[in-house]
Amino acid sequence: MRTRRVNDVASLLEPGAAGWDAAGFEPVAMMPAPLAMQPTEYIRVKWEGREYGSDPGLKVASVHDGKRWVLCARWSGVSPSGIDFPDAIAVALPVRNDPPLILMGMDGAPIQYLRWQSNKPALRSIVATGIGHSENGPKMAAMSVKAHTNGEQWDVVMSRSLGGEGEVAPLLAGQKTKIGFAVWRGANEERGGIKAFSIDWIELALDA
Amino acid sequence: MSKRQVAMVMDLNKCIGCQTCTVACKTLWTRREGMEHMLWNTVNTQPGTGTPHHFEQMGGGFKDGKAQPGIRPTVEDFGKAWEFNHEEVFNGGKNDISLAADGGKYGKGPNWDEDQGDGQFPNSHYFYMPRICNHCTHPACLEACPRKAISKREEDGIVLIDEDRCKGYRFCQEACPYKKIYYNEQEGVSQKCIFCFPRIDEGVTTACSRQCPGRVRFVGYLDDPEGPIWKLVHKWKVALPLHSEYGTEPNVFYVPPLSPPKIDDEGNPTEEPRIPTEYLEYLFGDRVKEALETVRIEREKSKRGEESELMDLLIARKWLDMFGPFQNHPRDAARMRPIPANRQGFKNPLGGNDPFSSDEDMAALNGGAMGDSKPAGVSPIKFFTKDQYKNGGRS
Numbered sequence A: 001m002r003t004r005r006v007n008d009v010a011s012l013l014e015p016g017a018a019g020w021d022a023a024g025f026e027p028v029a030m031m032p033a034p035l036a037m038q039p040t041e042y043i044r045v046k047w048e049g050r051e052y053g054s055d056p057g058l059k060v061a062s063v064h065d066g067k068r069w070v071l072c073a074r075w076s077g078v079s080p081s082g083i084d085f086p087d088a089i090a091v092a093l094p095v096r097n098d099p100p101l102i103l104m105g106m107d108g109a110p111i112q113y114l115r116w117q118s119n120k121p122a123l124r125s126i127v128a129t130g131i132g133h134s135e136n137g138p139k140m141a142a143m144s145v146k147a148h149t150n151g152e153q154w155d156v157v158m159s160r161s162l163g164g165e166g167e168v169a170p171l172l173a174g175q176k177t178k179i180g181f182a183v184w185r186g187a188n189e190e191r192g193g194i195k196a197f198s199i200d201w202i203e204l205a206l207d208a
Numbered sequence B: 001m002s003k004r005q006v007a008m009v010m011d012l013n014k015c016i017g018c019q020t021c022t023v024a025c026k027t028l029w030t031r032r033e034g035m036e037h038m039l040w041n042t043v044n045t046q047p048g049t050g051t052p053h054h055f056e057q058m059g060g061g062f063k064d065g066k067a068q069p070g071i072r073p074t075v076e077d078f079g080k081a082w083e084f085n086h087e088e089v090f091n092g093g094k095n096d097i098s099l100a101a102d103g104g105k106y107g108k109g110p111n112w113d114e115d116q117g118d119g120q121f122p123n124s125h126y127f128y129m130p131r132i133c134n135h136c137t138h139p140a141c142l143e144a145c146p147r148k149a150i151s152k153r154e155e156d157g158i159v160l161i162d163e164d165r166c167k168g169y170r171f172c173q174e175a176c177p178y179k180k181i182y183y184n185e186q187e188g189v190s191q192k193c194i195f196c197f198p199r200i201d202e203g204v205t206t207a208c209s210r211q212c213p214g215r216v217r218f219v220g221y222l223d224d225p226e227g228p229i230w231k232l233v234h235k236w237k238v239a240l241p242l243h244s245e246y247g248t249e250p251n252v253f254y255v256p257p258l259s260p261p262k263i264d265d266e267g268n269p270t271e272e273p274r275i276p277t278e279y280l281e282y283l284f285g286d287r288v289k290e291a292l293e294t295v296r297i298e299r300e301k302s303k304r305g306e307e308s309e310l311m312d313l314l315i316a317r318k319w320l321d322m323f324g325p326f327q328n329h330p331r332d333a334a335r336m337r338p339i340p341a342n343r344q345g346f347k348n349p350l351g352g353n354d355p356f357s358s359d360e361d362m363a364a365l366n367g368g369a370m371g372d373s374k375p376a377g378v379s380p381i382k383f384f385t386k387d388q389y390k391n392g393g394r395s
């Protein structure tokens, strides 16, 4: 997966901005987070034989301008309002020491997530060191999110600054890192580990 | 496993359904936004659907040790508080208006089948059953949570939800077979009865038990042979858990209600009690007959003027003895901060630096504005004076 360099990301902060069509969307293969990985017996029993995490047909594109990184995600499955759980997406980036994506990181090998959910206006930064071990992550400059839906498809544009210090996952011009995704369908009561996820890390190369 | 377990016994022979416990809890703990529909303590008419309605059909708990799927009760299932047209009725100047809930379009209230009960005259019957979180020994809520947001206190087994860890996934609500967990939409967290732990920590019994005018509720440690719980549960075996088949080992126990004899078609009393034993067994298991028989025998003894430890306990002549080691007055606990019986031997980590360690400091603090200069490391729980309380906690 590639992050293209553009002169200025400002015109791409809106979902549906004309520039995104040329940004080269790439499909992301996803599957349900395995039942055996669910952390409690209750959740395994409750979801046994019940469909969840079905492939949302996620497509993503990203750009940067040397200061700011912007990602646009499109997927289908928009839940009606007034239900118990929101639709949501999380973008995973390794902080250091090659964390396992499927385990949501481990001690000493954290993952930073950027999470949007349909009932909250702001983008959240979360740092995890394992399943059930996530905390509020570092706040970063230029964190923003905007979402749009036509009733069938979500179009979510999120951004953060380039760089990477402390618990901020490094995103540096001209360098490679890895990226992963998770999608929750609220209408199907998906939350926590009940989600679709992108199986393993995908290489992400940022243009110089 | 916790080292000790606090527990409650409720004597259903004495509950008058006044809901003072419900209000005591509501007033003390659930006055934050998003908590409007919460009644951590409920009192229901039995037989009835309970709160939330039909909770016994909502699943959760364990069967043969295996977690069982459950469903989440909705706010409507819990039953919302009704708005009444008091103003219109009393001051509206019309004489053809009658009192109506929610303009007559009310849904279910928390105890909507109030006083309906069961049975045909002359054998109609009902009794009241209060419920709180059971602070289970094997808590289904705790085990279901993927965030480890629920814990059971080592020192007394109180089950608490850490609202900073809770993400509002509500698996606990599904897993609790007693459906005693509420969801706060405003804050996105699950909330429930805390067994008044800040009071327990000060040797003060729970608000619901202390306020109960019927002297229904006993509080203490399950393993304390001097306390009322051990005597009622283990020694006299008259207090039984509700729906023990749910597999969570609840720590609230009930003395099942005795009832007058059932009347036959000719109008004569029979040997059978009016509240069907099968119904009580459905609630409290197969030791109901034994428990009722023990209470009956001891009651007869007492009637004959003989001594009965069980009757003395159940009558609760000495009110404070109902609360085991938790007999402190809430106001004294705040003023004096004596070391409560349950914390004797506790070493204050603040040592001499504890601003509450001397009466003078305490007096100085009481004289000052409440809470303004709260020293670091001190419990943020405030006990207001009557006047401060009336004034919304301000001096």
Ligand code: SF4
Pocket: B132, B133, B134, B135, B136, B139, B140, B141, B142, B159, B175, B176, B177, B178, B179, B180, B181, B192, B248
């Ligand atoms: S009654 Fe329900 S909420 Fe309370 S400890 Fe037991 S399982 Fe948890």
Ligand code: SF4
Pocket: B024, B025, B026, B029, B040, B041, B132, B133, B192, B193, B194, B195, B196, B206, B207, B208, B209
């Ligand atoms: S023990 Fe305390 S928190 Fe629990 S129901 Fe009683 S008053 Fe409410």
